Amino acid sequence: MSSELKKNYIVQPGGKLQGYIRVPGDKSISHRSIMLGSLAEGTTEVTGFLEGDDALATLASFRAMGVKIDGPKDGKVSVHGVGMHGLKVAEDDVYLGNSGTSIRLLSGLLSGQDFETTLTGDKSLSGRPMRRVTDPLAQMGAVIDSNEGKPPLTIKAGNALKGITYTLPMASAQVKSCLLLAGLYAEGKTTVTQPAPTRDHTERMLSGMGYEVDVQGDTVSVEGGGKLTATKIDVPADISSATFFMVGAAISEGSDITLTHVGINPTRIGVINILRLMGANISLSNEKVTGGEPVADIRIIYAPLKGINIPEDQVPLAIDEFPALFVAAACADGQTVLTGAEELRVKESDRIQAMADGLQILGIDAKSTADGIIINGGVIGSGEVESHDDHRIAMSFAMAGLQAGGTIQINDCANVATSFPNFVGLAKEAGLEIDEVDE
Ligand code: S3P
DSSP states (O other): OGGGSOEEEEEOSOOOOEEEEOOOBOHHHHHHHHHHHHHSEEEEEEESOOOSHHHHHHHHHHHHTTOEEEEEETTEEEEEEEOTTOOOOOSSOEEOTTOHHHHHHHHHHHHTSSSOEEEEOOHHHHTSOOHHHHHHHHHHTOOEEEETTEEEEEEOSOOOOBOOEEEOSSOOHHHHHHHHHHHTTSBSEEEEEOSSOOOOHHHHHHHHTTOOOEEETTEEEEETTOOOBOOEEEOOBOHHHHHHHHHHHHHSTTOEEEEEEEEOOTTTTHHHHHHHHTTOEEEEEEEEEETTEEEEEEEEEOOOOBOOBOOGGGTGGGTTTHHHHHHHHHTSBSEEEEOSOGGGGGSSSOHHHHHHHHHHHTTOEEEEETTEEEEEOOOOOOEEEEOTTOHHHHHHHHHHGGGOSSOEEEEOOGGGGGTOTTHHHHHHHHTOOEEEEEO
């Protein structure tokens, strides 16, 4: 996989971002299109699919379980669904690379199958907490072996599941989705209550495929035993990938960039809300709904930013966008304070520490706290920072180059391929002076 190849970014200082850019497809929706398409009756035609390592890991895992999948080619995938009970045992352990969404959602879905599967991942995934899914799945009747709550996970065969009523201890769409997918196979009703809204792509796609989902505020329920009907899925551009360009434009004078056909699901737009609170000039146009998901073109014109106290209700709505937002905070006038974001410590890396360390190397006063960070805006210098094999850390520091006093070297950027395979090309096209060098 990509993490075996060592790649660094070298970013020259200065520049601005301009033009019209379409970033790759939404990672969360791409995963779900393969999972639900595989369980559906009929052929699901997907367009705009993310051809990044994470979504491809999900695709490969369903192929290994006997699903015929054509593509991806130019973002087009045809998933020939096998129905709710048509998956077959994979010949080997299923390797899911860097992908937390794959392992957590699959562990729910596989709990309902009559065969055993072992799910493995790379070094980062093998260190990530899984009790958040294995504990409630055990309450439903699943039997899962783990390495002290971490991958590999072995999901045992054929344990009859029963629906549970469960309140999530943390705002996690992955845990919610995992339990809903197990709930499709459970006897009776599975009800999940989240402490705050999280991305609802699973609920939307289930409904779009004809499965009844009951949503009452922060509580979602499904009854087991239904079926899914194949559909067309147009995957919007990923707002999490668009974020790097939004932040880049927001910090560099003279920038004016439009990100086209971006998903603006209300559970994903924390980055727009937070940047606007900081003073960014963001406007939306061409708003429409495609395949049950709202999309728009997002235009950002440079305007000076100011530091803010980030409202805690925005945290789950911007959970993957904080590394980039910390770069915006570093370029803002005054102090930015983030609290209530301890989940950032258990992402692909400890994103609070990784960003605090890198920003300090670049001369910014950034102090990590247990559940967030305090950043005093300043002048970004130059230096060598570590991505910790985390795609979003790598791309965030790349954008810092636009405001840097000198060259920034970012180490271990191969994992950018998990979510944004053509990042360097698109960033260059938009105006960032970035090169990828093999080590
Ligand atoms: C995701 C949910 C989020 C997010 C991840 C993708 C999903 O994780 O960070 O990148 O597709 O459901 P949590 O639900 O664990 O917060």
